[in-house]
Amino acid sequence: MGKGIPADLEHDTVVSQVSVNTLWIRENLSTISSPSNLSMITGHGDSMEGTFNHGDVLFVDTGIDEIKMDAVYVLNLNDELYIKRLQRKPDGSMLMIYDNAKYQPYVIQNGEKDKVQILGRIVGIWNFRRVLSMSDDIKVFIYQNARGNITARSVNNVSESDDYIQGICTQANALRTFRKDRILEDFAADRSDTVIQEKLVYY
CATH class of the missing domain: 2.10.109.10 (Umud Fragment, subunit A)
Structure with a gap:
């Protein structure tokens, strides 16, 4: 339990x-x-x-x-x-x-x-939803959720704890929380989408 x-x-x-x-x-x-x-x-x-x-x-x-x-x-x-x-x-x-x-x-x-x-x-x-605004505090990463699905995520207005990252997810257009131990790889915020998608196919 x-x-x-x-x-x-x-x-x-x-x-x-x-x-x-x-x-x-x-x-x-x-x-x-x-x-x-x-x-x-x-x-x-x-x-x-x-x-x-x-x-x-x-x-x-x-x-x-x-x-x-x-x-x-x-x-x-x-x-x-x-x-x-x-x-x-x-x-x-x-x-x-x-x-x-x-x-x-x-x-x-x-x-x-x-x-x-x-x-x-x-x-x-x-469910709190907000209009996305760009900030300098952006994280881009490849994430595996509890069901094993692997996706690329871009999150801004980030706040962090030891175990979680929370912010506005571009893909969902909503506030989301991510477990750090499920982040497979992270990238610089200015990394191109093409590079990230190419990396995604290896997982």
């Missing part, structure tokens, strides 16, 4: 508050228990790639404290915080599913279910 985040730590967020009007909630989050139960949390890691990415801001319905449908939940299990898909099984156990196929599901057995606390259900993702 992938490691969660200690539940006694505050789960850090990109934003502390966002104001949304009732009409927007009705149109986009019509299934939530109450607008007053709407909260936000930041996704971490790559285990849910395909549904959301590292650094994405997620809308949580904190009025949901039990599993009535198979969905993505915020849960406390053994004093660690997870954001994972939960699926009920006929024998009463549950699967904790990682949407990234490289991780195997974890079975929550009946005897372990009393250690599970449902803190809310994920009801939406705040």
Whole structure:
């Protein structure tokens, strides 16, 4: 089972508050228990790639404290915080599913279910898109994602941590996060597309 985040730590967020009007909630989050139960949390890691990415801001319905449908939940299990898909099984156990196929599901057995606390259900993702602007801080590299697909990427307005690069991806025209250990080769920002595409065929 992938490691969660200690539940006694505050789960850090990109934003502390966002104001949304009732009409927007009705149109986009019509299934939530109450607008007053709407909260936000930041996704971490790559285990849910395909549904959301590292650094994405997620809308949580904190009025949901039990599993009535198979969905993505915020849960406390053994004093660690997870954001994972939960699926009920006929024998009463549950699967904790990682949407990234490289991780195997974890079975929550009946005897372990009393250690599970449902803190809310994920009801939406705040996808922030922006108009690209060129900056001096540009990274160009060949990248292999979790599914093994290899592509050339150009990213500007870059911010970095020890393990991740985040910035505006030219190919996606959106904010994206990339794991450094999946970068196969990087290039100078002024390297021609022809040279990069020629390199790409060797992978």
